[in-house]
Amino acid sequence: MKRIDHPLGPEELAPGSIFEVTHRGRTMRVTVPKGARYGTTLRVGELMVRLVRRATPPVCHHERVTDLVLSPAGAEEMVDTLVRSTKEGREFAGTCRVRPPAASEISGDEATRTWVIEGFETKVKGSASEVSSPPSDGSPLDWHTHPGLRGGFAGFSTQDERVVDARRRPMTVIGYTALSPQFLTALTIPLGGWGFAASLGLHALLQAEARVQGVDPKILRVGVAARVRFPGGRVLPMRLLDQPGWARVWSDATFHVDQAATKASQVANEAALKAWEQIRKKLPG
Ligand SMILES: [Zn+2]
Numbered sequence: 281m282k283r284i285d286h287p288l289g290p291e292e293l294a295p296g297s298i299f300e301v302t303h304r305g306r307t308m309r310v311t312v313p314k315g316a317r318y319g320t321t322l323r324v325g326e327l328m329v330r331l332v333r334r335a336t337p338p339v340c341h342h343e344r345v346t347d348l349v350l351s352p353a354g355a356e357e358m359v360d361t362l363v364r365s366t367k368e369g370r371e372f373a374g375t376c377r378v379r380p381p382a383a384s385e386i387s388g389d390e391a392t393r394t395w396v397i398e399g400f401e402t403k404v405k406g407s408a409s410e411v412s413s414p415p416s417d418g419s420p421l422d423w424h425t426h427p428g429l430r431g432g433f434a435g436f437s438t439q440d441e442r443v444v445d446a447r448r449r450p451m452t453v454i455g456y457t458a459l460s461p462q463f464l465t466a467l468t469i470p471l472g473g474w475g476f477a478a479s480l481g482l483h484a485l486l487q488a489e490a491r492v493q494g495v496d497p498k499i500l501r502v503g504v505a506a507r508v509r510f511p512g513g514r515v516l517p518m519r520l521l522d523q524p525g526w527a528r529v530w531s532d533a534t535f536h537v538d539q540a541a542t543k544a545s546q547v548a549n550e551a552a553l554k555a556w557e558q559i560r561k562k563l564p565g
Contacts, residue, residue, distance in 0.1 A: 284325055288332035290353060290398050291382055292316070303327050305518060321412040336379045339395050342420055343451045347394040347509055348518045349381065353510070354397040359504045361400050361456050365425040374403040375419035376452060385521060396423070397506075401452075405433055422447075426455035435539070438508050442468065450510045452518070457535075507535070 286301060295314040300307050301324055310324050312331075321330045350358060354377075365372040377398040381391045392533055426435075436444075436453055444451045506518040517535040 283321075284327060285332045286329050287332050288312075288318075289382070290351065290379075291385075293331065301329055336377075339378050339380050339420060340392055342510055343399055344393050345395055345450075345510075345516070346483045347386075347390065348397060349386070349394055349521045350397050350518050350523055351486045356400050358454055358518075359401065362425050362456070362504050364426070365454075366427040368405070369427060371403050371406045371425050371427060372404070373406060373422070373424035375400045375417055376400055376421040376423055378419060378421055383388070395472065396521070397421075412448055421452060422449050423454060423506070426453055428456045430514035435507065436515070441509065442512075444509050445511055448511045450508050452506050452508045454504065454506045456503050505535075505553055551561075 282303070284303075285303070288299065291297075292299060293312060293316060295312055295316065297312045298309055299312070302308075303325065306325075308324055308327075310322060313320075313322070315316055316322075317332060318331055318333050321328050323329075361372060377400075379398055380397045381394050381396050383391070385391075385396065386394050401417070401419070403417075424440075435455070436451075438460065440451060440453065457490065508513055508518065509515050
């Protein structure tokens, strides 16, 4: 029996989608069955057809990107990754699988400036708050998590910003937005109180730590967001493909709150460091 490899894009691997195979002048229509993955072999007439990943066409240079869109599979992997990282209490890091949009998804000039995020390859599991450097594998985009319940959220630390500028590669942070129920219930701070929470430092972190056991796992799936920082300082949110209008307004609002919270926490951290310097100078010996 003849075996062939049939290349499929990730969006064509959905159950029920149809592709065509031609063998000995005969064209057969094949429906992708439920549970099909790359590597699945299907019997089609006298053929064995193995589904393989289509080579990804190149995406535009990061300086041109104005829009980052999560495919449904990419969005699910983003949430799964942050929930696992939060449960393990460690930062995860890796690279994104990125492709240009299909014509059915985004068309025209916008398509040439869009990256579709198809998934997140985990390369490194570090300790919390340690920024890990994933090895390069041809992907144009790195990511790392800010696990929840430790005071981390979807914003860039000064250290993250330095890494992006030094490596000249865009970096994604996956974290909880400052408006997520996880963040608000874990730290029970009012909106805008982030600077204060950050200045509480270790005490607040330990308290949040103590509450991790009591948090409903479903809550950990809400309020997950990804932001991308480009070399030079540009920051863009990742949005969902086919996001309804109200959801777009909501995600824009959380994006702006997180940007403000990022500034507040950086200012608080710097103030704490300066204060510590002053104290150290006065310590005996
Ligand atoms: Zn970070």
